[in-house]
Amino acid sequence: MRLIPDVKIAANGQQQRNTLVVHGRMVMGPLGSFFTELVKISVHSAIDDGETSTGSQKMRVMTPAEIVTRCAELTELTHAAMEAKGWIIEAPSLDEIESADTDTRKPGF
Numbered sequence: 001m002r003l004i005p006d007v008k009i010a011a012n013g014q015q016q017r018n019t020l021v022v023h024g025r026m027v028m029g030p031l032g033s034f035f036t037e038l039v040k041i042s043v044h045s046a047i048d049d050g051e052t053s054t055g056s057q058k059m060r061v062m063t064p065a066e067i068v069t070r071c072a073e074l075t076e077l078t079h080a081a082m083e084a085k086g087w088i089i090e091a092p093s094l095d096e097i098e099s100a101d102t103d104t105r106k107p108g109f
Contacts, residue, residue, distance in 0.1 A: 031075055038071040 006023040046059040
């Protein structure tokens, strides 16, 4: 897995200065985006941590590992539930789209 992006200087024909181009080689899919949004929301979430000596509820912020584990589980369960309900459909591949006859295309694609 390559985490370091490709970086190069590209000539910019009509401008006097060249342009720095950064091309990330890792791309997140929809589940990765959903997971990332859950992490953003969960960073400040507090969970029960017992009681104080006076009987009041004590809270603490989740550790990074707890946040990641919880968000990964929520992402997996959400995807499984959506799939079970038929809310996820399979789209045609790029090859199928490019080679499809306009008369035989599925509605919506």
